Amino acid sequence: MKGLIRKATVKDLAAQKEIIAEGKATIKELGINMWTGDYPGEEVLLEDIGKGNAYVYCQDGKVVAIFTLDFIVDPVYEKIENGAWLCDQPYSILRRLAVSGTMRGQNITGKIIQTIGIYSMAMGYPSLRLDTHPANVSMKRALEKNGFQYTGELNTDQTWHAYEKVLLAEPTRIQPATVADIPNMMRIINYAKANLKAMGLDQWQRGYPDEAVLEADIAKKDSYLYFEEGQLVAVFALIYGDDPFYHVIENGAWLTNLPYSAIHRVAVAEEVLGTGVMGRIFQHSELLTSMNGYSSIRVDTHPGNQPMQRAITKSGFTYCGTVYVAEGGVRLAYEKPLEADC
Numbered sequence: 001m002k003g004l005i006r007k008a009t010v011k012d013l014a015a016q017k018e019i020i021a022e023g024k025a026t027i028k029e030l031g032i033n034m035w036t037g038d039y040p041g042e043e044v045l046l047e048d049i050g051k052g053n054a055y056v057y058c059q060d061g062k063v064v065a066i067f068t069l070d071f072i073v074d075p076v077y078e079k080i081e082n083g084a085w086l087c088d089q090p091y092s093i094l095r096r097l098a099v100s101g102t103m104r105g106q107n108i109t110g111k112i113i114q115t116i117g118i119y120s121m122a123m124g125y126p127s128l129r130l131d132t133h134p135a136n137v138s139m140k141r142a143l144e145k146n147g148f149q150y151t152g153e154l155n156t157d158q159t160w161h162a163y164e165k166v167l168l169a170e171p172t173r174i175q176p177a178t179v180a181d182i183p184n185m186m187r188i189i190n191y192a193k194a195n196l197k198a199m200g201l202d203q204w205q206r207g208y209p210d211e212a213v214l215e216a217d218i219a220k221k222d223s224y225l226y227f228e229e230g231q232l233v234a235v236f237a238l239i240y241g242d243d244p245f246y247h248v249i250e251n252g253a254w255l256t257n258l259p260y261s262a263i264h265r266v267a268v269a270e271e272v273l274g275t276g277v278m279g280r281i282f283q284h285s286e287l288l289t290s291m292n293g294y295s296s297i298r299v300d301t302h303p304g305n306q307p308m309q310r311a312i313t314k315s316g317f318t319y320c321g322t323v324y325v326a327e328g329g330v331r332l333a334y335e336k337p338l339e340a341d342c
Contacts (some may be wrong), residue, residue: 003108004338005115007293008045008054008066015056015063016045023098027136033158034133040096048096055291057112058342065108067097069116071125076154080162083152087166091127092120109139113146113165118284119291121167122174122224128167131160174284177223177235182214185225185235185267192267196305203302208327209265217265226281234277236266238285240294245325246333252321255335258295261285266308278311286338295339300331 008016024035048054048068057065070093077085077093085091094116099108113128120128131154132139140150140161148163167173177185193204217223217237226234243262246254263285268277282297289297300323301308309332313319317334325331 003057003059003064003111004290005055005057005112005287006290007052008049008056010046010049012056012063012066013042013045013049016054016066017042019063019066019098019100020045020096022101026101030135032133032135034136044096052293056342057108059103059108061342062100063342064103065097065099065112067112067116068095069093069120070095071120071123076156077129077162080152080154083150083162085127085129085151085162086149086164087127087168089127090125091129091164092116092123092125094128094130097130109142110146113143113148115287115291117147117165117167117170118172118174118287121170122176122284122288124176126166126168126175128165129162131162134159134161171229172280172284173227174224174288175227176221177214177218177225179215179218181225182211182218184232185214185223186211188232188235188269189265189267191270195270195273196302199304201302201304202329203305203327206327213265226277226284228272228277228280232269233272234266234268234281236281236285237264238262238288239264240289240292243298246298246323249321249323249333252319252333254298254320254333255318256296256337256339258337258339259293260296260298260335261289261292261294263297263299278308279315282311282315282317286336290338296335296337298333298335300325300333303330303332 056063148165151162154160222237240261317336323333
């Protein structure tokens with residue numbers, strides 16, 4: 001069954017402590033001087049939850065892995081020895097990763113690394129770093145298998161081996177748009193406008209979305225670029241929280257009242273049209289939505305835009321009714337709840 005990552009809550013504390021106890025027992029059996037004493041104990045777990053940087057990985061109705069993801073400049077990481085970091089750009093740090101003993105051997109670590117790599121890049125952090133004990137061979141093997149490189153040593157009360165994964169090299173990535181990206185974004189949007197016109201639709205035919213709309217999205221940190229194999233192939237906005245145009249829905253009802261994100265202003269480059277890019281954007285948007293603490297995702301499209309409707313329903317969205325949007329006119333509205341099964 002497909003797993004899902006969500007933010008940890010106090011309700012997860014018992015599962016977190018159980019998984020950590022299993023991990024500590026395994027580490028002790030291997031004779032590794034790591035996670036000794038009460039660390040990481042309840043106080044540390046509650047602090048992570050309070051900061052909003054603690055996560056759980058759910059599968060088959062259970063929490064099967066836990067971790068913390070920090071977006072900070074760590075003084076320890078600024079003093080690497082016997083090596084050097086690969087990337088001098090902003091980085092995130094993966095900490096306190098532990099997987100349930102019942103799930104070992106199922107590449108849960110790899111799935112988590114892939115997911116948080118996408119998330120970190122989308123948050124504007126193109127480097128993912130962590131450290132582990134020099135004797136933790138299984139962890140080091142998992143890191144190297146999933147694209148990390150050994151970069152040197154970190155020193156606290158003991159020596160740790162440092163690893164880094166440069167996310168700019170990933171086959172697919174989402175990154176925040178900047179004002180400098182607007183010309184390339186408009187190139188893709190203008191193609192989409194022409195394509196909609198050729199389909200006989202009035203959608204995006206009166207100037208919208210224009211550069212001013214993109215600038216506003218960028219200023220609010222809602223605008224994203226989607227790359228495949230190093231090439232910009234799509235643009236979109238992902239907006240978290242209440243959308244006033246979704247307050248009134250006719251001819252149906254939303255599936256939930258859960259906190260949601262909404263996908264708007266999606267445009268795909270001509271050269272990749274029909275290759276499933278929309279589905280991959282939806283997948284990545286669902287990932288970002290869940291990791292940002294939202295439990296559902298919504299989208300709307302023109303009644304005549306059948307290719308978009310097919311992509312939406314193929315990605316698991318349910319038709320809910322009709323809404324009216326800023327551009328004017330009626331739109332078909334869809335929702336996909338992302339609530340984890342644990």
